[in-house]
Amino acid sequence: MERLPTFSKGGVHPDDKKALSNNQAIQRLPVPSELVLPLSQHLGAPASPLKQKGDMVVAGEKIGKASSFISADVHCPVNGTITDLRKVVLANSVVTDAFVITPDASNPLGEWPEQPYDALSPEELLAIVKDMGVVGTGGATFPTHVKLSVPKGRTVDALVVNGVECEPYLTADHRLMLEETERVLRGIMIVAKITGPKRIIIGVENNKKDAIAMLRQEIARLGFPITVMALRVKYPQGDEKQLLKATIKREIPSGKLPLDVGAVVLNVGTSFAIYEAVAMRKPLIDRVVTISGEAMKEKKNLRVLLGSKVADLIAFAGGLDHEPDKFISGGPMMGFAFHDDQIPVIKGTSGILALDKEPSAKAPTTPCISCGRCVAACPMGLQPTKLYRLIEHRDYERAMAMNLMDCKECGCCSYSCPAHLPLVHGMKLGKRLGRK
Ligand code: SF4
Ligand code: SF4
Structure with missing residues (x-):
């Protein structure tokens, strides 16, 4: 084969x-009765608002303008009225301004x-x-x-x-x-x-x-x-x-x-x-x-x-x-x-x-048994077990020296770990704190 x-x-x-x-x-999906359209839907700087509360908008109109080189415009999905501009929290925990839009029910x-x-x-x-x-x-x-x-x-x-x-x-x-x-x-x-x-x-x-x-x-x-x-x-x-x-x-x-x-x-x-x-x-x-x-x-x-x-x-x-x-x-x-x-x-x-x-998620976390499965699973060639230990001890400098920033946060290490250690969460935390 x-x-x-x-x-x-x-x-x-x-x-x-x-x-x-x-x-x-x-x-x-039928047009909802209300849309909440964030100005940050992309990597990079949020778009700057071009409209305000009370403005009428048409479908396809640009209502947020890219604010830097790495940014993107935001357009209105419907004909309607902007009823608010307020802060929202997205699934990825990003806090951003968002237009609240009431679509024109007839068109x-x-x-x-x-x-x-x-x-x-x-x-x-x-x-x-x-x-x-x-x-x-x-x-x-x-x-x-x-x-x-x-x-x-x-x-x-x-x-x-x-x-x-x-x-x-x-x-x-x-x-x-x-x-x-x-x-x-x-x-x-x-x-x-x-x-x-x-x-x-x-x-x-x-x-x-x-x-x-x-x-x-x-x-x-x-x-x-x-x-x-x-x-x-x-x-x-x-x-x-x-x-x-x-x-x-x-x-x-x-x-x-x-x-x-x-x-x-x-x-x-x-x-x-x-x-x-x-x-x-x-x-x-x-x-x-x-x-x-x-x-x-x-x-x-x-x-x-x-x-x-x-x-x-x-x-x-x-x-x-x-x-x-x-x-x-x-x-x-x-x-x-x-x-x-x-x-x-x-x-x-x-x-x-x-x-x-998941059935495995019910299992308790146990100490690392040095099986090496996380190392074998890492597509970036990193050593998740060592990195995790360094991050636990807040030694971000050494973790950075071991290429922590190459981590793609793919989760292969956590998926493979028989000790159910939250390795990828450790990597995310280490990257965030190590960058500071
Ligand atoms: S989350 Fe990071 S350390 Fe874990 S397997 Fe993926 S790239 Fe490797
Ligand atoms: S897979 Fe888990 S138990 Fe095995 S070496 Fe990596 S961290 Fe340790």
Whole structure:
């Protein structure tokens, strides 16, 4: 049997739980009665508000302006009225200002007819991506126009598109690849025109065979120079570093970026957003979110207006089947636990999960038995057991010297630890305190 490529160092194989929702076609969440739209939905500085309480707004209107180089514009998802500008706490604990918007009940949505874009130059395309507020939708939310701005003198060897979706439960990208194949591919070709790569590869894990077949079929029909690479299933292959290792066998050195090894990496959801931005002049005002987890009555993939509250999504999925152990925004490995169902969906919200307690989570924490499993599982080649000990003793200096900042917070170490030590929490804490 053919041995599929993957990254070499570390990684784990959690139960992917994709079958709970991967056959659920994308549905649209009806327009909620109120949206809460944060000005910080991206990595970098929050956008500055361009509107105030009482202002009328229209769908697609820019209501938050990027405030620095690493920042992104924010656009209004609906026609309506701004009823407040107040502080909110997001799932990732970020505190930010947010517009509260009441949609116009009789005519809430905008229209986005397709328009020609073939004649646009790479610079014009990049300007549209920036103007439409596109950021990475895979969770990292890095402003896309910054990522696609290739400095003069640099060349791009490979554009690598991330169709891996390696986090358990999440199936939003899977459904996009199946249901919006042509638009995802056209979005990739727009990025290719902007960045000029020599080759284009989409990496997809082999637990999405139907998406791989659909992408290949549409690529052949459209005649695009894109290769689809089926990858062995292994977490965290969706990370840029692991994805580049798996697809083009390049290693990003510590502290460097994909461009430093001649690559641009972007997610399939972001490619779709780029298509809508360029071909429809539609800002990033909605996204696909997976609703899943054992405690969720119905599992779904929903196209959701940004600013919709989690409670609206759960209600549309029939509510809860039973009380979950925890709610997670994103995937269970790298997502954020939250308690307040009034938090809004933002540009990086890939999933809302209501999870039962894992059998292993019931086991008590015991002392380290020096088994080395965390070291073997770490895809960054770190020594989680030693780092954890140093962080426990507040010796951040030595932890930093042992490359703590290279930690991706992927959770492979915690997942592998038979002593149930909260290793990844230790890494997060150490990174935060060590940086000061
Ligand atoms: S969380 Fe950090 S230390 Fe743990 S396995 Fe991932 S990269 Fe390694
Ligand atoms: S996996 Fe857990 S028990 Fe084993 S060495 Fe690492 S910290 Fe210790």
